[in-house]
Amino acid sequence: MKVFARLINALDSTNKTGLKLEAIERFLTDAVDSDKLWLLALFTGKRPKRNINTALMKQWAIELVNIPEWLFQESYASVGDLGETIALVLPPPTTYTERTLTEWMNLIIGLKEKTEEEKKDFVLQAWDSLPTTERFIFNKLLGGSFRLGISSQSLINALAKHYSLEANTITHSIMGDWKMEDVSFDKLIEGEYTDTQLSKPYPFCLAYALEKELEDLGDIKTWQAEYKWDGIRGQLIKRDGEVFIWSRGEELVTEQFPEVKTTLLQWPGNFVLDGELLVYKQKQVLNFSELQKRLNRKTLSKKMLDDLPVALFVYDLLEYEGEDWRNKTLQERREKVEALVLTNVSENIKLSQVIEVNDWDALKAIRENARLVNSEGLMLKHKGSPYHTGRKKGDWWKWKIDPLTIDAVLIYAQKGSGRRSAYYTDYTFAVKQGDQLVTIAKAYSGLTDKEIQEVSRFVNKNAIEKFGPVRTVKPELVFEIAFEGIGFSSRHKAGVALRFPRIVRWRKDKTVADIDEIEEIKKLIR
Amino acid sequence: MCFTFGIAFAIVFTNMIKFTPQGIFCVQGGFYIDPWKPVDMAVITHGHADHARWGMKKYLCHTDTVPILKSRISEDIDVTGIGYNETMTINGVKLSLHPAGHIIGSAQVRLEYKGKVTVISGDYKTQDDGLTTPFELVKCNEFVSESTFGLPIYNWLPVAEQNKQMQDWVLQNQANGKNSVFIGYSLGKAQRIMKAMEGVGPLLVHYSIGKLNQAYETVGVRLPEYDIVDLREDVKHLDKAIIIMPPALVDSTAIRKIPNMANAICSGWMQVRGARRWRSADAGFAISDHADWRGLNEVIKATGAEKVYITHGQTAVFTQYLNENGIAAEEVKTEFGAEEEVIENTTPAAE
Numbered sequence: 093m094k095v096f097a098r099l100i101n102a103l104d105s106t107n108k109t110g111l112k113l114e115a116i117e118r119f120l121t122d123a124v125d126s127d128k129l130w131l132l133a134l135f136t137g138k139r140p141k142r143n144i145n146t147a148l149m150k151q152w153a154i155e156l157v158n159i160p161e162w163l164f165q166e167s168y169a170s171v172g173d174l175g176e177t178i179a180l181v182l183p184p185p186t187t188y189t190e191r192t193l194t195e196w197m198n199l200i201i202g203l204k205e206k207t208e209e210e211k212k213d214f215v216l217q218a219w220d221s222l223p224t225t226e227r228f229i230f231n232k233l234l235g236g237s238f239r240l241g242i243s244s245q246s247l248i249n250a251l252a253k254h255y256s257l258e259a260n261t262i263t264h265s266i267m268g269d270w271k272m273e274d275v276s277f278d279k280l281i282e283g284e285y286t287d288t289q290l291s292k293p294y295p296f297c298l299a300y301a302l303e304k305e306l307e308d309l310g311d312i313k314t315w316q317a318e319y320k321w322d323g324i325r326g327q328l329i330k331r332d333g334e335v336f337i338w339s340r341g342e343e344l345v346t347e348q349f350p351e352v353k354t355t356l357l358q359w360p361g362n363f364v365l366d367g368e369l370l371v372y373k374q375k376q377v378l379n380f381s382e383l384q385k386r387l388n389r390k391t392l393s394k395k396m397l398d399d400l401p402v403a404l405f406v407y408d409l410l411e412y413e414g415e416d417w418r419n420k421t422l423q424e425r426r427e428k429v430e431a432l433v434l435t436n437v438s439e440n441i442k443l444s445q446v447i448e449v450n451d452w453d454a455l456k457a458i459r460e461n462a463r464l465v466n467s468e469g470l471m472l473k474h475k476g477s478p479y480h481t482g483r484k485k486g487d488w489w490k491w492k493i494d495p496l497t498i499d500a501v502l503i504y505a506q507k508g509s510g511r512r513s514a515y516y517t518d519y520t521f522a523v524k525q526g527d528q529l530v531t532i533a534k535a536y537s538g539l540t541d542k543e544i545q546e547v548s549r550f551v552n553k554n555a556i557e558k559f560g561p562v563r564t565v566k567p568e569l570v571f572e573i574a575f576e577g578i579g580f581s582s583r584h585k586a587g588v589a590l591r592f593p594r595i596v597r598w599r600k601d602k603t604v605a606d607i608d609e610i611e612e613i614k615k616l617i618r
Numbered sequence: 619m620c621f622t623f624g625i626a627f628a629i630v631f632t633n634m635i636k637f638t639p640q641g642i643f644c645v646q647g648g649f650y651i652d653p654w655k656p657v658d659m660a661v662i663t664h665g666h667a668d669h670a671r672w673g674m675k676k677y678l679c680h681t682d683t684v685p686i687l688k689s690r691i692s693e694d695i696d697v698t699g700i701g702y703n704e705t706m707t708i709n710g711v712k713l714s715l716h717p718a719g720h721i722i723g724s725a726q727v728r729l730e731y732k733g734k735v736t737v738i739s740g741d742y743k744t745q746d747d748g749l750t751t752p753f754e755l756v757k758c759n760e761f762v763s764e765s766t767f768g769l770p771i772y773n774w775l776p777v778a779e780q781n782k783q784m785q786d787w788v789l790q791n792q793a794n795g796k797n798s799v800f801i802g803y804s805l806g807k808a809q810r811i812m813k814a815m816e817g818v819g820p821l822l823v824h825y826s827i828g829k830l831n832q833a834y835e836t837v838g839v840r841l842p843e844y845d846i847v848d849l850r851e852d853v854k855h856l857d858k859a860i861i862i863m864p865p866a867l868v869d870s871t872a873i874r875k876i877p878n879m880a881n882a883i884c885s886g887w888m889q890v891r892g893a894r895r896w897r898s899a900d901a902g903f904a905i906s907d908h909a910d911w912r913g914l915n916e917v918i919k920a921t922g923a924e925k926v927y928i929t930h931g932q933t934a935v936f937t938q939y940l941n942e943n944g945i946a947a948e949e950v951k952t953e954f955g956a957e958e959e960v961i962e963n964t965t966p967a968a969e
Contacts, residue, residue: 102901104891104894104895105894105895105899105900105901105902106880106899106900106901107895108900111880111900114794157770159770159939160939160942162938163769163770163935163939164770166769166935167769167770167771170769170771170890171771171890171891171892172890172892173891173892176890176891177771180770180771180772180773180889180890181770181771184773228891241895514887514890514892514893514896515896541869541896542869
């Protein structure tokens with residue numbers, strides 16, 4: 093497992109894509125084919141079922157090291173990962189066993205048939221024969237929660253480069269439904285098991301944020317305005333009776349949207365659509381946070397499909413009956429796509445409506461109210477524009493709504509997990525309520541690493557109380573918090589709930605005396 | 619207030635040290651150990667900035683620490699150096715210094731008064747790094763200890779294995795046509811990295827490290843050959859070089875000028891994957907000049923101390939653990955650890 097451990101260690105440490113690619117390259121050169129296949133299997137979530145209870149693993153480690161449970165817990169809090177904590181607290185191994193990743197995986201899969209006693213023996217022996225990194229990987233493989241620190245894009249690019257293959261082909265073949273025992277590595281990535289031409293997507297056309305005055309865009313009649321929807325942008329391919337849904341991250345997400353897939357299967361013809369996947373219920377688009385509940389699940393329960401039905405809002409047409417339509421004008425493509433959607437009336441495939449107005453001022457007003465329909469703002473597309481490859485300035489603009497902002501003071505801080513386990517990264521903010529403070533939002537992102545370190549130092553020096561992992565902090569640091577919406581809420585002390593709160597900037601120029609009043613903030617609610 | 623009574627069949631120990639707002643105070647001796655506020659007389663365990671501060675009327679430390687203090691504080695300070703195991707008496711308190719194995723010149727301060735022995739260990743490590751005089755165990759009644767890495771997840775690999783890992787990393791970088799940049803504390807860590815890289819390739823160090831290297835050389839420690847690299851100059855020509863930089867420069871634009879580089883942070887905190895990822899270096903090596911978990915426990919047990927004071931690091935956790943294991947321990951608030959940890963990590967000293 094040495095070769096695999098070196099890969100994992102390299103992927104974990106650096107965040108330079110170039111170095112990650114070098115590490116994968118090295119693995120592809122050094123590893124045996126079956127290990128490469130396992131890499132793909134683990135990467136695409138084809139991991140074996142967990143055969144050992146992680147609570148038991150923890151118990152065995154505690155016994156072995158002979159430390160009190162609370163001390164193990166303190167260690168765990170500091171590491172942020174159970175498998176890693178175990179790997180670190182155990183005494184150094186007394187022997188070394190070199191097995192390939194495949195050999196280890198087979199042993200782990202074989203545990204299913206074993207008794208508790210045999211399982212324990214196996215684990216203790218493995219622990220005693222592996223150095224820390226390999227031990228950690230072993231624990232993760234055993235616990236069934238192994239993740240690789242690399243994006244699918246990078247892995248696929250590395251494979252494509254190493255084997256001189258096309259990236260899309262590899263994506264389609266490895267994302268497909270294959271089983272370890274049925275395939276060989278070479279044939280898998282070469283696409284022997286799938287017809288990759290059928291699923292081949294086009295690059296998405298992307299928009300820049302609007303950077304000029306509307307009036308400078310010229311005649312409004314030459315522009316098509318639509319709502320900018322906040323869901324999953326998708327490319328939906330129907331060719332030869334098969335449906336493929338690609339996300340903008342060039343992942344195949346077909347199985348995550350079974351209702352859309354089913355509908356498209358019923359539509360006649362061959363075509364490629366661009367659109368947005370949204371939770372759409374009772375003729376309302378729901379918040380992205382609702383959609384998120386459905387994403388990246390292994391199985392979608394019937395309840396989830398009923399509670400959070402997804403619809404496709406169609407933006408564009410890229411291909412029709414085998415012909416590439418991307419160089420036709422938006423106007424032509426729009427007419428065709430409207431005809432297509434209107435002849436196949438479906439519950440969960442709709443047109444993204446074109447907003448018809450006669451002057452820019454009217455459009456401004458619509459944008460102002462975009463929040464009411466759970467949209468992020470507007471899109472402006474030139475009617476004469478082709479469907480560009482990638483991001484091109486001038487033809488497509490996104491015109492998002494400005495976020496709302498308040499100034500609030502940091503009062504609680506909690507350490508992050510994983511990469512951020514050593515720092516205070518989760519903050520709770522408060523605003524004024526008379527001469528008291530009342531919590532209003534929790535926010536994680538928006539600060540630079542350097543600022544997080546600075547805040548962490550402040551928390552260390554100014555912690556007042558300790559509630560488990562949470563520190564109460566002297567109210568001194570003021571931050572500007574942006575959010576997309578606000579509503580009354582009985583669940584929060586302040587009586588309001590913010591949507592997507594995030595830190596915009598650290599207001600070092602402000603003191604706690606300058607923060608906002610809750611009564612003033614409530615006036616933002618429309 | 620405490621009075622001593624000589625009783626025929628029992629000795630009642632006096633309090634020899636007191637934790638004051640100025641620092642650790644030796645009551646009978648009238649001097650301080652590693653004080654953080656200006657005082658008349660300071661005994662210094664080692665040359666790191668959180669233990670050796672400016673403004674003391676008189677300094678007393680190991681002879682090897684003298685050039686470090688002069689280099690870091692001022693040439694004009696009034697400083698006396700003594701050797702390890704050399705004894706002197708101050709106001710009736712017998713004082714001697716013993717190797718702490720932390721960095722060059724680092725010493726545990728042994729104080730003896732009326733048969734009672736207190737040892738203030740400063741920072742220490744039990745691993746022999748091949749440069750520093752190895753740690754010497756001193757039996758005592760009271761032991762003052764750090765606990766920077768006082769969690770069972772922190773256990774270091776043997777020095778030879780650490781060096782091998784670092785060498786392999788450099789060789790791999792060289793094979794990929796890359797410069798290797800190590801980031802480590804300029805006093806102690808940098809010299810260990812140099813030693814580990816001896817014979818692997820030409821060494822370049824930042825001038826701040828070069829300055830401290832001189833302090834090593836003046837007291838007769840031989841270091842591998844090196845050149846000073848000036849990042850203000852053109853560094854584009856650097857090719858497959860090994861470069862050592864202090865932590866203050868980790869995210870600087872100066873370091874980014876080095877072409878085609880992979881960087882590695884050398885610090886005990888790098889033991890944890892989350893910390894390695896967080897620091898966004900390309901590699902992390904868990905190499906520390908502090909005792910690891912096993913080291914701390916072995917030393918504390920072997921001193922035979924009836925009372926242990928934990929000054930910095932994982933104070934709360936480690937104190938509780940010692941108490942549960944029959945060693946009377948107390949957490950004391952000091953200003954140690956701050957300086958070094960700000961650089962290495964912000965994991966609080968107060969936890």
